[in-house]
Amino acid sequence: MIAAMDVVGNPSSVHTEGRAAKMLVERARAQVAELVGCKTTQVIFTSSATEAAALAVAQKARHGGLFSALPTEHDCLGDWSEVALDPAQVGGGAIEGHHLRAVSAANSETGILGASGVVVGSTPHHSTVCDITQLAGKMPVIYGEVTPSYAILSAHKIGGPKGVGALINFTADDPVPMLRGGGQEMNRRSGTENTIGIAGFGAAAAAAGQDVAAGRWDEVAQLRNILEKTIAAATDQTIFVGKDRPRLPNTSCILTSGWKGETQVMQMDLAGFAISAGSACSSGKVKASKVLIAMGYSEAQASSAIRVSLGLETTKDDVLRFADAWIEKWTKHQMRVA
Amino acid sequence: MIAAMDVVGNPSSVHTEGRAAKMLVERARAQVAELVGCKTTQVIFTSSATEAAALAVAQKARHGGLFSALPTEHDCLGDWSEVALDPAQVGGGAIEGHHLRAVSAANSETGILGASGVVVGSTPHHSTVCDITQLAGKMPVIYGEVTPSYAILSAHKIGGPKGVGALINFTADDPVPMLRGGGQEMNRRSGTENTIGIAGFGAAAAAAGQDVAAGRWDEVAQLRNILEKTIAAATDQTIFVGKDRPRLPNTSCILTSGWKGETQVMQMDLAGFAISAGSACSSGKVKASKVLIAMGYSEAQASSAIRVSLGLETTKDDVLRFADAWIEKWTKHQMRVA
Numbered sequence: 001m002i003a004a005m006d007v008v009g010n011p012s013s014v015h016t017e018g019r020a021a022k023m024l025v026e027r028a029r030a031q032v033a034e035l036v037g038c039k040t041t042q043v044i045f046t047s048s049a050t051e052a053a054a055l056a057v058a059q060k061a062r063h064g065g066l067f068s069a070l071p072t073e074h075d076c077l078g079d080w081s082e083v084a085l086d087p088a089q090v091g092g093g094a095i096e097g098h099h100l101r102a103v104s105a106a107n108s109e110t111g112i113l114g115a116s117g118v119v120v121g122s123t124p125h126h127s128t129v130c131d132i133t134q135l136a137g138k139m140p141v142i143y144g145e146v147t148p149s150y151a152i153l154s155a156h157k158i159g160g161p162k163g164v165g166a167l168i169n170f171t172a173d174d175p176v177p178m179l180r181g182g183g184q185e186m187n188r189r190s191g192t193e194n195t196i197g198i199a200g201f202g203a204a205a206a207a208a209g210q211d212v213a214a215g216r217w218d219e220v221a222q223l224r225n226i227l228e229k230t231i232a233a234a235t236d237q238t239i240f241v242g243k244d245r246p247r248l249p250n251t252s253c254i255l256t257s258g259w260k261g262e263t264q265v266m267q268m269d270l271a272g273f274a275i276s277a278g279s280a281c282s283s284g285k286v287k288a289s290k291v292l293i294a295m296g297y298s299e300a301q302a303s304s305a306i307r308v309s310l311g312l313e314t315t316k317d318d319v320l321r322f323a324d325a326w327i328e329k330w331t332k333h334q335m336r337v338a
Numbered sequence: 339m340i341a342a343m344d345v346v347g348n349p350s351s352v353h354t355e356g357r358a359a360k361m362l363v364e365r366a367r368a369q370v371a372e373l374v375g376c377k378t379t380q381v382i383f384t385s386s387a388t389e390a391a392a393l394a395v396a397q398k399a400r401h402g403g404l405f406s407a408l409p410t411e412h413d414c415l416g417d418w419s420e421v422a423l424d425p426a427q428v429g430g431g432a433i434e435g436h437h438l439r440a441v442s443a444a445n446s447e448t449g450i451l452g453a454s455g456v457v458v459g460s461t462p463h464h465s466t467v468c469d470i471t472q473l474a475g476k477m478p479v480i481y482g483e484v485t486p487s488y489a490i491l492s493a494h495k496i497g498g499p500k501g502v503g504a505l506i507n508f509t510a511d512d513p514v515p516m517l518r519g520g521g522q523e524m525n526r527r528s529g530t531e532n533t534i535g536i537a538g539f540g541a542a543a544a545a546a547g548q549d550v551a552a553g554r555w556d557e558v559a560q561l562r563n564i565l566e567k568t569i570a571a572a573t574d575q576t577i578f579v580g581k582d583r584p585r586l587p588n589t590s591c592i593l594t595s596g597w598k599g600e601t602q603v604m605q606m607d608l609a610g611f612a613i614s615a616g617s618a619c620s621s622g623k624v625k626a627s628k629v630l631i632a633m634g635y636s637e638a639q640a641s642s643a644i645r646v647s648l649g650l651e652t653t654k655d656d657v658l659r660f661a662d663a664w665i666e667k668w669t670k671h672q673m674r675v676a
Binding site: 001002005009010013014015016017018046047048049050051053054074075076077079080154156161162163164165178179180181182183190191192193194195196197198262265266268269273274275276 | 339340343347348351352353354355356384385386387388389391392412413414415417418492494499500501502503516517518519520521528529530531532533534535536600603604606607611612613614
């Protein structure tokens with residue numbers, strides 16, 4: 001990204017400086033395509049997975065006109081849903097006729113995998129938008145027999161910068177653009193390209209692909225399991241959401257009924273740990289996680305949720321210090337309540 | 339921006355790292371507000387002026403339901419136009435009833451000012467979207483008696499990074515968002531913030547404001563005039579568009595009928611100069627500039643247009659070397675044609 005700062009040209013300009021900027025964008029496109037397992041022409045750079053989601057939803061007229069999402073989907077897709085899908089309907093066709101639906105490959109709050117780690121595809125009844133934001137860069141991106149119509153992902157979830165994402169268009173048609181003007185991204189998304197951010201997205205995709213291939217996240221899963229076991233050994237009052245289901249290697253969603261998630265975030269912050277209650281982008285809201293409510297947890301359980309995310313740099317010492325700090329604060333909380 | 343790369347938090351997170359990211363975004367917001375002369379709450383960060391344009395146009399239902407643009411507007415606004423405004427109608431109300439119209443403060447291809455350098459405001463008949471992308475950072479941003487309803491601008495036109503822009507909302511109502519999800523930008527534009535790019539936008543706005551106040555662009559205008567005089571002294575075959583009208587200090591739009599603008603771009607590139615034919619973002623297109631056609635120039639004149647932009651680092655020597663190279667290539671072109 002620092003090198004890209006010296007590439008001052010506009011990728012749409014035909015002079016030397018413009019061509020250098022164009023090359024930088026196209027190299028990043030190839031790197032993202034490699035990570036996702038798609039053609040370079042299927043990658044449309046956007047400013048976020050959120051923009052990619054809106055762009056996918058804007059294509060619903062081509063897919064039956066109706067858009068639906070599971071209640072556990074991230075708000076960037078869920079907020080567009082016209083019919084809340086029942087999780088039991090995901091495989092079937094409970095809504096009459098063909099429509100566009102959102103099903104994530106891995107949940108953003110719990111890390112639980114949508115379909116055993118395979119990117120959820122389209123079906124005879126559904127064109128699918130699959131949110132691979134959480135999956136990509138942590139597990140191999142593998143497709144079933146049918147690809148989805150669209151996938152969305154974000155750079156900052158794979159180690160890249162915030163403010164860059166992509167729509168992967170698996171359909172034969174170019175999406176109708178939401179942004180008009182200069183005709184960038186092959187007329188699919190106008191606006192001068194975020195060259196520095198895109199360069200970072202590409203570099204992150206290349207690094208993330210190598211890390212996944214090297215099995216580095218398996219070690220992270222071990223650490224996550226140590227974290228959960230250490231906490232479970234100290235108290236039987238916690239639930240680790242999705243513990244017995246296939247889930248991402250780095251996420252632990254912990255419920256401790258009666259102890260507000262937001263309080264835990266602040267207390268752990270004082271201890272030097274950055275965790276989140278619910279998903280970071282909706283943490284300003286005080287409502288209990290709708291994801292957990294949809295999964296059948298009570299209001300009290302859902303509002304106690306914290307999400308602990310481990311990274312490749314997280315050490316066993318970090319994990320044990322976290323568990324110690326959390327147990328200490330939990331013990332104090334119980335004494336206050338008692 | 340490099341310092342911002344070390345701010346890893348998500349601005350929506352409440353922990354220490356998140357608050358640091360939030361501070362960075364809010365400092366940039368204050369810097370952009372200072373440059374534009376608006377309240378910080380009126381600044382909505384987007385991924386480009388193009389996205390800001392689309393977001394403004396999406397509000398047209400609140401302004402009479404119809405959107406119009408002058409044929410000289412940048413495509414990010416012009417491509418949404420339902421009724422092409424006649425330049426003569428700009429001050430009046432030739433379209434019945436109230437509607438939303440786009441009028442730029444300075445044209446992106448010619449640098450000609452829309453209303454003597456004042457940001458074009460709303461009228462009893464028009465809610466106005468004023469494109470200040472070219473004006474901001476080169477001239478003071480001054481308002482008439484009435485502000486526009488919206489203004490749009492872009493970081494990379496004031497020395498900041500590509501891929502960041504802003505919608506300035508002067509209306510009393512929050513715009514209906516185009517991007518839904520996490521509720522960032524006070525629920526007006528969802529998507530995790532481009533913290534690095536926004537930091538660059540803010541820093542560029544602060545620097546640009548100082549440069550404008552110091553009159554540094556007056557020196558650039560002198561150099562631009564030297565460029566035009568040197569070329570005019572060598573040939574009477576050129577037209578400098580808007581030479582006798584109020585225009586930006588750094589832009590020269592040169593017509594040399596019979597010599598394709600695209601050819602000039604390539605020839606000047608070989609000589610080490612990056613110029614453009616038309617606007618950079620539409621340079622992939624081979625059509626003659628619709629801006630120039632709308633101004634009454636012929637197809638042959640319009641397709642010969644080049645746009646030469648000077649910067650604060652441009653020297654008199656640069657300008658004279660450019661003029662020499664251009665005159666040499668023009669002379670060779672004439673010999674080939676003759």
